[in-house]
Amino acid sequence: MGAPAATATPVRDLRRGLYLLTPDERDTARLLSRVGAVIGQASLLQYRNKLADAALARAQVAALLPLCRANGVPLLVNDDWRLAAAEGADGAHLGEDDGDLAAARATLGPHAILGASCYDSLARADAAAAAGASYVAFGACFPSPTKPAARRVAPEVLREARRSGLPVVAIGGITPDNARSVVEAGADLLAVISGVFDATDPVAAAGAYLRAFEAPLPPLPHATRPMAAHRNHSK
Ligand SMILES: Cc1ncc(COP(=O)(O)OP(=O)(O)O)c(N)n1
Ligand SMILES: Cc1nc(C(=O)O)sc1CCOP(=O)(O)O
Ligand SMILES: [Mg+2]
Numbered sequence: 001m002g003a004p005a006a007t008a009t010p011v012r013d014l015r016r017g018l019y020l021l022t023p024d025e026r027d028t029a030r031l032l033s034r035v036g037a038v039i040g041q042a043s044l045l046q047y048r049n050k051l052a053d054a055a056l057a058r059a060q061v062a063a064l065l066p067l068c069r070a071n072g073v074p075l076l077v078n079d080d081w082r083l084a085a086a087e088g089a090d091g092a093h094l095g096e097d098d099g100d101l102a103a104a105r106a107t108l109g110p111h112a113i114l115g116a117s118c119y120d121s122l123a124r125a126d127a128a129a130a131a132g133a134s135y136v137a138f139g140a141c142f143p144s145p146t147k148p149a150a151r152r153v154a155p156e157v158l159r160e161a162r163r164s165g166l167p168v169v170a171i172g173g174i175t176p177d178n179a180r181s182v183v184e185a186g187a188d189l190l191a192v193i194s195g196v197f198d199a200t201d202p203v204a205a206a207g208a209y210l211r212a213f214e215a216p217l218p219p220l221p222h223a224t225r226p227m228a229a230h231r232n233h234s235k
Contacts, residue, residue, distance in 0.1 A: 014043060014044065014074070014113070014167070015167050015188050015189075016043070016167075016188050016189065016213055017042070017043030017044075017189060017190075017210065017213065018041055018042050018043055018189070018190055018192065018196075018206060018209045018210055019042065019043060019044040019045075019046065019169055019189040019190060019191040019192070020035070020038060020039075020042040020044070020045050020046070020191075020192060020193075020196060020197075020206075021045075021046040021048045021078070021171075021191060021192065021193045022034075022035060022045070022046065022047050022048055022049060022060075022064075022193075022197075023049075023193055023194075023197040023198070024048075024049050024050050024051045024052075025049065025051075026049075026051055026052065026056065028056075028059060028060050028063050031049075031060060031063070031064070032063055032064070032067060034197060034202070035064065035067060036067055037202055037203055038196055038202050038203055038206045039067060039068065039071045039073055040071055041203070041206035041207060041209075041210060042071075042073050042206070043073070043189060044073065044074055044076060044113070044189065045064065045068055045073050045074070045075050045076070046075075046076045046077070046078050046093050046115075046191070047060060047061050047064055047075060047076070047077050047078060047089070048078035048079075048093075048193070049078075054083075057077075057080070057083060058083060058086070058087065061075070061077055061083060061084075061087045061089055062087055065087065065088065065089065068090075074090035074091065074113055075089045075090050075091075076089065076090060076091040076092055076093050076113055076115060077089050077091075077092045077093070078092070078093050078098075079092075079093070079094070079095070079098045080092065080098070081094065081098075081099065081103075081104035081107070081108060081114070082107075084108065084112075085107055085108055090112065090113050091108065091112040091113030091114050091115070091134065092104055092108070092112070092114060092115070093114075093115040093116075093117070093137070094114065094115065094116055094117070095116075095117035096117060096119075096124075100131075101114060101116055101128060101131040101132060101133060102131040102132055105131065105132035112134075113134045113135070114132060114133055114134050115133065115134060115135050115136075115137055115169065116128035116131075116133040116135075116136055116137065117137050117139075118136050118137060118138050118161070119138065119139065119151050119153065120138065120151060120152065120153040120154070120157055122157060122160055122161060122163075124136075125138075125161050125164050125166075126164065129164045129165070129166055133166060134166065134167070135166050135167040135168070135169050135188075135189070136161055136164055136166050136167075136168060136169065137168075137169035137170070137171055137191065138153045138157055138158055138161060138168065138169070138170055138171070139152075139153055139170060139171035139172030139191070140152050140153065140171065140172020140173055141153060141155075141158075141170050141171065141172045141173055141174055141178070141182055142172060142173030142174065142175070142178055143172075143173045144171075144172040144173040144194075145173070145194045145198070146193045146194050147172065150172050152172075153170075153172075155181070155182070155185035155186075156185075158170055158182070158185040158186040158187055159185055159186040160186075161186065162186050167188040167189060168186055168187050168188050168189075169187065169188065169189045169190075169191050170182045170185075170187035170189070170190055170191065171190075171191035171192075174190050174191070174192050174195055174209075175195045176195065176205055176208030176209055176211075176212075179208070179209050179212035180212040180215075182212075183212045183213055183217065184217060184218070190209055190212065192209060195209070196209070
């Protein structure tokens with residue numbers, strides 16, 4: 001038998017919407033259950049678990065992949081593009097201490113989704129775009145319960161970041177109540193952990209984030225070009 005036939009799963013609009021990051025969860029069954037409840041409302045999922053050792057991270061990425069594939073949601077791995085490559089995930093998110101984005105692009109290929117943390121720096125965004133990033137991420141927009149020491153970004157930086165032409169991701173302390181202000185500032189994707197996963201009703205919370213995208217926006221500078229065409233969701 002050869003490789004399984006490619007199944008072209010419809011993929012949500014990668015340019016706008018809710019970008020969920022997993023909570024730190026050691027229990028894989030519980031992780032799957034928590035993510036499974038809200039995956040249908042996400043445009044992207046990032047596996048991020050600061051409590052996991054290498055073996056658990058590998059097992060959890062492998063466990064999340066079928067769920068993501070079944071829902072047409074690309075799965076990115078935080079910090080470790082080699083793990084993404086090894087498990088056949090759709091991409092990786094790299095911060096300033098997470099290695100070379102150009103090397104990740106060279107290995108993962110043109111269709112991988114590669115995100116770059118830019119914090120509050122437009123210069124980082126320019127460098128990331130030049131190195132092959134699929135999106136640029138800025139934060140923290142507000143005090144973050146998950147990462148209280150995260151440096152902060154001003155809304156004007158999000159707006160200006162649109163000059164990269166890449167989708168602009170906002171992260172850090174984004175709640176259903178402040179989500180609309182972040183979208184109005186220029187974010188294409190809202191990256192969220194606690195606002196969904198620590199909510200009493202995560203499904204309702206995720207729906208509230210999506211409503212932040214519904215009302216028409218005042219004109220924003222610079223059109224966003226789509227992320228690299230996404231490959232079929234087959235392993
Ligand atoms: C979408 C998104 N934006 C920013 C980050 C933060 O990345 P980094 O600075 O490497 O911090 P850690 O997530 O590794 O703690 C992210 N993960 N995702
Ligand atoms: C992982 C991460 N990176 C940030 C940055 O600013 O780069 S803020 C953050 C935590 C996001 O979690 P929450 O939605 O719970 O605030
Ligand atoms: Mg990191």
